[in-house]
Amino acid sequence: MSSKVNSIGLKGLEGYIVQVEVQVMDGMESVVIVGLPDASVKESKERVSAALHSMGYQLIDKKVIVNLSPSEVKKNGPLFDLAIALGILKSGDFIKRRLPTDCAFIGALSLDGSVVPVEGMLPAILAAKKLNVKKLFLPYDPTIPQIDLDELELVYISTLQDVIDQLHGKSPFPFIPKKSKVEEKPMIEKDFNQIIGHEFAKRALEIAAAGGHYVMMDGPPGCGKSLLAETFPSILPPLSNEAQLEKVSLYQLAGAPYDSIMLPPFRQPHHSASAVSIIGGGTNPKPGEVSLAHHGVLFLDELAEFTKKTLDMLRQPLENKKVTISRVHSTVTYPANFIFIAAMNPCPCGYLGSNKHYCSCTENQIKSYQNRVSGPIRDRIDILFSLRPVNLKEHNFQDIESSRAIQKRVMKAREKQYERFGTKAWNANVPFETLIRASPLSESQQQNVQHLCAKEGLSNRVQIKLIRLARTISDVNGSDQITDEAIEEAVKLRGITYVN
Incomplete structure (x- = not known):
């Protein structure tokens, strides 16, 4: 069974929807990523495989093919790790619920299954707003200023399991980021x-x-x-x-x-x-x-x-x-x-x-x-x-x-x-x-x-x-x-x- 998960790709400051299509089938155990991935995207298969293994999701005797669409646009960065992992879990029937089409997922995976921020998170958030994404799952990045965007719900998650629980209807304790300290008066060194x-x-x-x-x-x-x-x-x-x-x-x-x-x-x-x-x-x-x-x-x-x-x-x-x-x-x-x-x-x-x-x-x-x-x-x-x-x-x-x-x-x-x-x-x-x-x-x-x-x-x-x-x-x-x-x-x- 194939699955489709939305993520966000970047061309400079401009963003576009990347549809992560995943097919899991019987065969020699391997993960293949196509769709013009660069080296950092190709390495996602190792991070995702290790994260799924550490969380108890086995892919024994399974061949996984991941297509990043649109295929003619070069993809770069580890922003797609989370979406690839969810696509594999859905295609492998580990996630029973249908994945929502108005949601997108960004973030890199650690080997233990935790989701970590990467470069380009803020441009991806702003791009998601312009692309009419309703809900964006992402890791919390303390270096990003507090953002309140109309018509875009930001769901901060810490691990891959947090996303799975939410997709299955569970409501784990919500992660509420601390508001960054706002500068009242910028410091001017020279006058x-x-x-x-x-x-x-x-x-x-x-x-x-x-x-x-x-x-x-x-x-x-x-x-x-x-x-x-x-x-x-x-x-x-x-x-x-x-x-x-x-x-x-x-x-x-x-x-x-x-x-x-x-x-x-x-x-x-x-x-x-x-x-x-x-x-x-x-x-x-x-x-x-x-x-x-x-x-x-x-x-x-x-x-x-x-x-x-x-x-x-x-x-x-x-x-x-x-x-x-x-x-x-x-x-x-x-x-x-x-x-x-x-x-x-x-x-x-x-x-x-x-x-x-x-x-x-x-x-x-x-x-x-x-x-x-x-x-x-x-x-x-x-x-x-x-x-x-x-x-x-x-x-x-x-x-x-x-x-x-x-x-x-x-x-x-x-x-x-x-x-x-x-x-x-x-x-x-x-x-x-x-x-x-x-x-x-x-x-x-x-x-x-x-x-x-x-x-x-x-x-x-x-x-x-x-x-x-x-x-x-x-x-x-x-x-x-x-x-x-x-x-x-x-x-x-x-x-x-x-x-x-």
């Missing part, structure tokens, strides 16, 4: 009130945070580029519940640790990192740094030191807010909606334009160094400015604005955008047709922008970015319409050389 001077840079970063704009800074060593970038997350709003779940899902798939659930992620890969580690990939594609920065910040220090291949591969996530990884058996798409911040020196020695150090670079060396960042990458940056070292004698150390005060203005500006567009979209990534329909330019403003771009030889992409920037500046200033002053400031943010 803008610790940064002396750089008022223009702080204003630029506030606008970038409010509208989701990309930033590139250059300046000599020690002028504060890295400090400004590392302090930037402190003015971003806390993550929404949906964003928190997406963050944890991506970190689980990548097998990477994370600190706070509520704080936006901040990723700072070294310039020696490989293109695969930054973009994502591998034999079994995993999220890279661009996806781990989703809903947060990706900071590339010493931008010109990254390889040309790596920088060129950044074009897709910078433009489309996602990254697609193609392999022979599958194509995986991961989200990559982050705020990009880059920093670099103005020349190889770093002291071009410095008043206190002599630049020893030739003109060709300077040009070659700056050309390492290609035109298409610069074209995708919204805000570009230069920094100079701060003279501490000329600045007051008192009454410096805190990150909390800036964050309030950022959150207020974002609320205006959400209300305008009817969705949680930023000025930087909402479709331009939607932006211009909600906030049209006056005829004179449009002519001025076009004249400026023609005079400076700027691309259409830069022209659109100026309008997006002006819209965000108007939001920060509390204006419902795009003002002439906002357009002027957007032009300055696009290319002014800042001397503090």
